Amino acid sequence: MVDAQTKMQFMFALRAAGVTDAKVLAAMEKVPRHDFVQGHFAPRAYEDLAIPIASGQTISQPSIVGKMTAALNVQPRDKVLEIGTGSGYQAAILSHLARRVYTIERHRGLARDARRLIDEMRLVNVIVMTGDGSQGLADQAPFDRILLTAAAEDPPANLLAQLRVGGIMVLPVGQTDAVQHLIKVEKTENGFEYTELEPVRFVPLVEGVAQEP
Template identity: 45%
Template sequence: MRQYEDTYQHKGMRRRLVNELKEKGITDERVLDAINTVPRHFFLDSAFDKIAYEDRAFPIGEGQTISQPYTVAYQTQLLQIKKLDKVLEIGTGSVYQATILAELGAWVYTIERQKKLYEKNKQFLFKSKYPNLKFFYGDGFEGLQPYAPFDKIIITAAAPFIPPKLVAQLKVGGYMVIPVDEGENQRMLRLEKLADGTLREEAFEQFSFVPMLTGKND
């Protein structure tokens, strides 16, 4: 079984990463503190240990990636997480994004459609630190109706459209952060659900995500 160690060297690399994120425009100190606290190398194969804190994505299997730290920080900052927020995450992947949200004090309900990743994540020892992190195997387009409504929803894959079932599961006044569009790049949107059920849309930078797919992959 892999032994998880967080050395002074790892902590130093995290501090450098945080400074790099500041230079790139991340301003939310709570988000930066969470990035500085959570050991990203725990979420990667040990072969990536020396480069785990480079600001780039890495493969994690099943055609998926652990997102670039800047992307994680950017989406998290847009969500404006408050302690005890109930957050739905679509696309568990490596669990890194979900753990950042849990470190911020949110109750995180995260869905993964890849059965192998879901099973692997259930065995992840580090998650025992975060009882506020709940794992589900399912179709992200369906959301988690039994646990709705959610204060915040984050989608960590490129959505071809805004999924109506997720909008229905968002609280009035809540935010959804979602990269939308097919193709190489997506627009990062923040949607606020208004009292009449419509959405107020804000568009931000462009990013590149793996596509959000329907169904489950056994």
């Protein structure tokens, strides 16, 4: 359990960092972030930090999670695809905003642990899968919203194809881990509209399923 003061400070810090969307803040308040942070990093779960998790991945800093979620502008009837489940924290937040969340993780161990947490929280509208997130999920397309939690050099064309007209994709874009920007892509009848949001740092988007137990 987290004490009320810690949670209050956490929510205040989110607002101070620029997360002001009331629906997003409400969703983040419902999700116990400490459950997604393991080991000696657990006491730092509510700091605005990116924290290492298993398989060389990270759980993104809360303010970036909040800003990405706000940019996605999820509506109650939306079907959302997340590429890069990681700890499952972002998917848990999306579950409070969307009708259905599909999330794909290339590391089997991370997917297994995220699925367990999601099940324990009884978030029945989240489907966690092990797979190659770079390929998306064509058999469930089109999606109303797509979120990438790993950086691509450019918005992947195959994922843009799985976004419905009127849909939104949010992702980090950059050729190195030192120079990346958060991008919002809106699909229109006439093509795509791109909005650059802010500098970020994410792990790279990698094709294939990781070879591990």
